[in-house]
Amino acid sequence: MSAAEEVVTEAPAVEAVPKRAMTLGYGTSLVVLAALILTPLFVKNFIIFQMTMLLIYGLAVLALNILTGGSGQFSLGQSAFYAIGAYTTAILMEHFNVNYALTLPVAGVICFAAGFLFGQPALRLSGVYLALATFALATAMPQLLKLGFFEHWTGGVQGLVVTKPDAPFGLPLSQDMWLYYFTLAITIGIYIASVNLLRSRSGRAFMAIRDNEIAASAMGVDVSLYKTLAFGVSAGITGVAGGLGAIAVQFVAPDGYTITLAISLFLGMVVGGVGWLPGSIVGSAFIIFVPNIAEGISKGLSGAVFGVLLFLVIFLVPHGARQVALIAQQLAAKLKKN
């Protein structure tokens, strides 16, 4: 069998969603948007903080979704890019007094570069091997951040404390509420840009590579370039999420960015539906709230309860939130008929 044929007959690593179904309809989008805008007006500051984290992790899951759902590459190393973003923001804010909003593009660009560079050696790997290589990155990152050499900047094991910004122009908003709306605006911007990207020539190149590398290359797609670009874009968005996370939590420390975070993000992507961008927020809600629910059910066995809940999701809706959305859509169509 020729090399070409082998690739031709091999099933794609990721089962993908048709591109048209990658987003929500306008109506649903508006409802979700309205809920995201109005809810903070009626809840306590702690809930607002949790909603901010929901958006931030949502961005990180979205970034992984572009990489895995879009270009078909696995990563268990997203926590490393998240950490680089968080530290970039923290160091710029605390050592250089840069405005918090300006640190985010810098975090994004640095992480894009880091992801793009990491994507180069990763080109030779695929599937589980790529997952392992990124896993190594995630394991190494906390220790790199603790290195004495960087300690002057990173604060070593102690980490850095980040000042929470006030609302600008004397707006009558609490710090938490301002940060929430700030995060929401960035999230919406990145979401729209991501949808645009996946629907464009570049996005089609990503998906062509995911589905069949040899055929993509025969159509003129530079497979190496687009694979590394996907890594770069994914890392860049994760970096912005990391920067926002640093501001929201007001603290960065090496042990906040361990492999557990990377696995959580991976989990969030699967629960949200691989390749379905709106599912990212559902996946993010799962990784933020379900551990709390599990703890509410049993303090001593919260890990086991979380495991059981995860099992239930995998067995009942293996395609995650995307599947739930499809079922809901079909039900709605049926109800309309009756």
Added chain:
Amino acid sequence: MTQAQLAQGHAPLLAVRDVSVVFGGIVALNGVSFDMHQGQILGLIGPNGAGKTTLFNCLSRLYQPSSGDILMEGVSILSRPPHKIAEIGIGRTFQNVALFPNLSVMDNVRVGTHARTSSDIISDSLKLAWIRRTEASVNKKVHDILAYLDLEDVAHSIVSGLPFGTQKRVELARALAADPKILLLDEPAGGLNHEEVYVLGDLVRKIRDERRITVLLVEHHMGMVMSTADHVVALNFGRKLAEGTPAQVQADPDVIKAYLGSKDQ
């Protein structure tokens, strides 16, 4: 000799010069040479293991010949990586179909235009005006090709669910979207029934006639090659066995021997 060939003054569009491919100790291709002229349908035939697919993979740059050269309009293609073949006008289809199974028919064909368009991730993310203009022209072109190949009804279907014959046409549409000068077809008749094979043969001739695309047909379905090609090259054990019109090649004693075996064997 076709009229197109005369108009080109005999300069071959594609020239295969003394190409040899060695895998370990096995000689898969041994000094094969032939020319392809503008507007020709060249059939490449031979029994299993004759080296057809090896030659095909050299043309699409998946294999590097051990010696010899391949010239497209007089320029060697051997220094080009596989993804830089589409832009010089070489398009291909795959044995057993290699579409993007999770994408719609339209998106598959849109990917075909990749080599003829340009963009960058920032402009794409922001959907800038020039990106929207490019997309509009891509969409128009894709619709034209789908109409040409009678695929409009399935334009928005996901390709993995379509019948095999339809998938083959989608693959042809994807290849046409790159405006190829030469179309390489790798065993297009494989998996098709008797009637479909001849419909496909007519379609290949129609594409050549109406779109002025030169076709290399690698096929072991003799009926299709003989009724479709105007020039045939026969390979066996990596060597060129015979070359000429379908009738000449069909009557060649060496070719008959290769396919049917000789009396003394």
